[in-house]
Amino acid sequence: MSITYKKTFGLEELSSIAKDLLEQVTSSIILLDGPVGAGKTTLVKELISLLGAEDQGHSPTFGLLNEYATPEGEIVAYHLDAYRLRSEEEAFDLGLEEFWFINTLFIIEWPNKLGSLVPSDAFFVKIDYAEGGKRQIHW
Numbered sequence: 859m860s861i862t863y864k865k866t867f868g869l870e871e872l873s874s875i876a877k878d879l880l881e882q883v884t885s886s887i888i889l890l891d892g893p894v895g896a897g898k899t900t901l902v903k904e905l906i907s908l909l910g911a912e913d914q915g916h917s918p919t920f921g922l923l924n925e926y927a928t929p930e931g932e933i934v935a936y937h938l939d940a941y942r943l944r945s946e947e948e949a950f951d952l953g954l955e956e957f958w959f960i961n962t963l964f965i966i967e968w969p970n971k972l973g974s975l976v977p978s979d980a981f982f983v984k985i986d987y988a989e990g991g992k993r994q995i996h997w
Contacts, residue, residue, distance in 0.1 A: 864996040866988045869900075875995060876904040882997070885981040886961060889969035892985035897993050898967045901985065902937050905965065909934040922952070935963040946973030 863882060867875055879888075879901075890898045903914060911926035911934050924937045936957060943949050949972045957964050958977050969976050981997065988994040 861996045864994070866992050866994045868992050872897075872900065872904050873908070876901060876908055879983065879997070880905065880908060883981045885977075885979050886963055887958065887977055887980040888963065888965045889976065889980045889982045890965055890967050890985070891969060891982065893987070896985045896987060898985055899939070901983075901995075902965050902967070905963075906935050906937070909963070911935065933962050935965060936960075938964070938966045940966060940968040940971035943968075943971040946971075946975060949973070949975050 863878065865871075865875065890901065892898050906926045907914070909926070910928045912929045913924075913926050922938060922940070922942065925933055926935045926937065927933045938954070940949065954972065954975060966972065966976075966980075969980070969982075983995065983997045985993055985995050
């Protein structure tokens with residue numbers, strides 16, 4: 859995987875980062891990786907806001923999957939938090955592969971939990987901690 863974008867940023871720059879991501883993403887599936895508390899869900903909230911979703915966004919950790927739509931009902935994104943999945947088989951049983959063929963943005967946190975189910979053309983984004991309370995992102 860070659861890195862085409864890398865930036866250290868603070869929360870005040872999150873909107874700009876999300877805009878850059880939406881402009882450069884090359885797949886309808888975004889894999890969002892990083893440690894607990896790095897800002898994955900915060901980035902998702904900004905992305906769905908930029909897409910015009912009515913809901914402000916929240917972590918789907920307990921429900922696993924959130925659907926976000928505009929006030930007119932157009933679905934703009936799905937958001938899966940795979941943290942609680944115990945195996946690739948469990949992910950398969952959820953029927954996630956059906957989403958790979960929907961032409962709507964699908965954002966997956968903790969993609970490593972999906973194993974070989976992750977499509978090869980998915981767009982990988984990594985967020986990590988940086989000095990001074992900032993974060994580093996790259997794709």
